[in-house]
Amino acid sequence: MTVSVNEKLDLAHNFVLHTNQNIFLTGKAGTGKTTFLHQIKQLSAKRLAVVAPTGVAAINAGGVTIHSLFQLPFGPLVPGTTQREGKKFNKEKINLLRTLDLLVIDEISMVRGDVLDGIDEVLRRYRTNSAPFGGVQLLLIGDMQQLPPVIKDEEWALLKPYYDTGYFFGSKALRQTPYVAIELTHIYRQSDEQFISLLNSIREKTVTRAQLDELNQRHVPNFAPSDDEGYITLSTHNTAAQQINSQKLLSLKAKLRTFTAAVEGEFPSHTYPTEASLELKVGSQVMFIKNDISREKLYYNGKIGRIKSIDDDVIYVKSQQDGEEIAVYPVDWTNIRYTLDPTTKEIKSEPIGTFRQFPLKLAWAITVHKSQGLTFEKAIIDVSAAFAHGQVYVALSRCKTLDGLVLRSPIPAHSIKTELELEDFNEQVQRQTPNEEHLHQAKLTNQQNLLRELFSFERANGLLYRCRRVVNEHTSSLDPECNPVLTQLTDLLRNKASDVSGRFVQQLPSYFANDNLPENNQALQERIRKAGTYFQALLSTELLPLLHLFPTDCDNKKVRDLMLEALDELEKEFFSKLRSFESCQEGFNALTYLQARNHAELDFQPERKKFERPAPETSGSEGSSRGGLYGALMKWRNDMAGEHNTSGFMVLPQKTILELVRIRPTTEAELLAIKGFGKTKIRQIGTDILRLVQENPSGRAASAATPKVKVTKPLKEPKELSPAITLAFFQSGKTIAEIAAERSLAVSTIESHLIPYVGTGELAVETLLPTKKITTIRSYLETYPSESLSEIRQALGNDVTYSDIRFVQYAIRAEKQE
Structure with a gap:
């Protein structure tokens, strides 16, 4: 199929924006692939993320590295093994992955197939979707000749x-799903037709002797421009680049400073990330060779700058890109050995050495590998010793003009490498080029699938089942009214939602039969509007209000957390459905629906607390409603908890309330027989409990006018529950100092109460300490893991307390347990 430049770009845009089809966008260097990516980021109504295999490529694409977003372990990702190095995702990242419509992977030629399968595994897990890549659309951008x-x-x-191959197209997940291939052919970087023809011949391995001779005329022996001329040298090997950098360094008049790396364990010299003896001067052109792992992300692997000043323990570098001055400190690299356990089938990684040095290299010359994606006005090319496929082509195509290119040495024919498996892949790509009919069918399939998703209540039913399971497994800890509310929800969801939507979905094939896009099918649009109105009313006036009335009283924190998590997920699903149906008030539009669904996922906040019910006047069984003695006891308990700024269960556990309702004690002796009551508690609240039992002889609910019971002295909580009270105070917004003053305890005691909650993950360390202090302590702990608490305190200084150190230690422990 022959199409113009604009038609190919339009085709690519339409596939990205209006289908869920995976796309491989390829093309020669300088054909506008990165420009297309930036346009998609601006124009797409889809929720997207951009990733790349290296820090330089990620920055150029305006994204992040693959390993950063998906928290993949470095090293081989063998199918069927457990990747223990991967970290648990935080809530923000899970939300991002769950609402992702489009994943853009730039420089796909540099991505291994097993890494693509690692992405697939993460997306399937966190999106709870068994489709390849969790149903996310892929846009893969790159040139396999690079x-x-x-x-x-x-x-x-x-x-x-x-x-079968290490290239991305060997991915098992990618082979399970079809993708279209669109090749851009118009070159924008270079305008000289002669240079373009030469680059194309090198790329396609058809270069002639005459063309090679013409290229080698750019060889200028002993070419040595001044720094002011702006040349950068591209070399295939680190050693050649280092020699150039050493000569340039020697020419600077500033004082030479030498920084010696600290090497421990097994770290072979040929694997050093930078020089073990790093020689620098003020005025040196340098490149960062590691990503900044701090929250500020001040630099990335490949960023270029010039040294402005040097101290003993810090180097100040001014960025060429943005002019920012960056304070650079030494960092650590770890040498890891990977092995495959034949029994467990797990990848084992064993740290065997560390290398500590400033993350800098001299950069008057860089390797071709570091240059991919960059463009230079003037470059000195040194690729006569090319050893990998694509090196010569990548180096030459970085230059805008042939006149701006100088060869360090002539390029021999044998340095232009070729790989047969790539030739086979390129032939396959040509067969996968789509046309307008393919585009129409992809749009049709996408819109039909989105409509089926819109009218499906399968996920809601699954989440409601999860709520029932929690209630059934923990009946004794929960409010007796949980089951009746769940029964009502189940009947309502089945009869008015699932059954009705099921009948509607069964009718969809008859509307799909005419091959019109659902967006253009007026009869179908009218049915969608009417159905949407029905489901909006059902969700907003019946399902959500009933869910908001669900009782959540529970003494067992773990059970209550389980219940609240399940209810929140169900409420979020109802909320998302409501917003999705609201988006169809004027008819169905695929992008409008996607935006509404994703915004609902991100905007959701549980509304349950706004709809807590007052205790109703109910006569029936006191154990199955909020009325009667049960309601009176619950109201009294909650009033007392509010008065003393503590949790309800600290005043009177719910199990105890249920026992009080069942036994209805009338004397202190009968109270003493109830589990949860001791002599101390009887002295504190026994009189009030017996009074409430007496006032509610037949299940009559306590009147709203019942005066609040006053207690002359505060409740003395059990010692083992003291940390829980401190946690409750802290979560209510009080500072540690305020809690210590209110509870008449030392600040260190309050801190000791909170430390275990950091270890369990219930309390984020960021709520206790400033980010800068956390980073400082964490860095020291990771560098010196075996030092004692006093040694750490002495090293970090008086600004850091013992509690500060323990907070961070417990946070690290929680991360490892997760």
């Missing part, structure tokens, strides 16, 4: 039994 993925021999030894 740089390949980096795979070490020992890594390929582990992957080879599972993969």
Whole structure:
């Protein structure tokens, strides 16, 4: 199929914006792939994320690295193994993944197939969707004639039994789902037709001797421009780049400073990330060789700058890109050995050495690998010793003009590498180029699937079942009214939602039969509007109000958390459905629906607390309603808890309330027989409990006019519950100092109460300490893990307390347990 430049771009735009089809967008260097990516980010109504395999590529694409977003472990990802190095995602990242419509992966030529399968595994898990990549649409951008993925021999030894190739198209998940391929052919970076023709011949491995001779005329022996001319050298090997950098360094008049790396354990010299003896001067052109892991993200791997000043423990670098001055400190690299356990099938990673140095390299010259995605006005190319596929092409295509290109040495024909598996893949790509009919069918399938999703209540039923399971497993800890409310919800959801939507979905094939897009099918649109009105009313006036009345009283914190989590998920699903049907008031539009659904996911806040019911006047069984003695006791308990700023269960556990309702004690002796009552508690509240029993002889609910019971002295909580009260105070917004004053306890005691909650993950360390202090302590703990508390305190200084250190230690412990 022959199409113009604009038609190809339009086709690519339409597939990205209006279908859920996976797309491989390819093209020669300089054909506008990155420009297309930036346009998609601006125009797309879909929720998208952009990732790339390296820090440089990610910054150029305006995204993040693959390993950062998906928290994948470094090293081979062998199918069927447990990747223990992966971290648990926080709520914010889970929300992002759950609402993701489009994942853009730039520089796909450098992505390994097992990494793509790692992405697939994460998306399926957190989206609870078994479809490849969790149903997320992929836009894969790259040129397979450029740089390949980096795979070490020992890594390929582990992957080879599972993969035919290390390239991305060897991914098992990608082979389970079809994708279209669109190739951009118009070159924007270069305008010289002669240079373009030469680059195309090198890319396609058809370069002639005459063309190579013409290119080699750009060889200028002993070419040595001044720094003011703006040349950068691209070399295939680190050693050649280092030699150039050393010569440039020597020419600077500033004082030479040498920084020696601290190397521990097994860390071979050929794997050092930078020089063990790093020589720098003020005025040196440098490049960062590690991403900044701090929250500020001040630098990334590949960022260029010039040294402005040097101190003993800090180097100040001014960025060439944005002019910012960055304070740079030494960082650590860890050498890890990967092995495959034949029994457990797990990838084992064992730290065997560390390397500590400033994350900088001299950068008057850089490697071709670091240059991918960059454009230079003037460059000195040194690729006569090219050893990998795509190196020569990538290096030459970084230059805008042939006149701005100088060769360090002539390029021999044997340095232009080729790979047969890529030739086969390129032939396959040509067969997967779509046309307008393919686009129409992809739009049709996408809109039909979205309509089926809109009218499905399957997830709501699953979440309601989860609520029932929690109630059934913990009946004794929960309000007796939970089951009646759940029964009502189940009947309502089944009879008025699932059954009705099921009948509607059964009619959809008859509307789909005419091959019109649902968005353009007027008869179907009218049915959708009417159905949407019905389901809006059902959700807003029946399902959500009933859910808001669900009782959540519970003494057992873990059970209550389970219940609240299940209820929140169900309420979020109802809320999302409501917003989705509201988006169809004027008819169905695929992008409008996606926006409404995703915004609902992000905007949701539980509304349950706004709809708590007053105790009703109910006569029946006191154990199954909020009326009668049960209601009176609950009201009294909650009033007391509010008066003393504590939790309800600290005053009177719910199990005890249920026993009081069942036994109805009339004397202190009978009270003493009830579990939860001792002599101390009887002295504190026994008189009030017996009075309430006497006032409610037949289940009559306590009147709203019942005066609040006053207690002359505060309740003396059991010692083992003291930390729980401190936690409740802290979560209510009080500071540690305020809690200590109110409870007449030392600040250190209050801190000791909170430390275990950091360890269990119930309390985020960020709520207790400033980010800068956390980063400082964490960095020291990771560097010196075996030091004692006093040694750590002495090293960090008086600004850090013992409690500060323990807060961070427990936070790290919680992360490892997760």
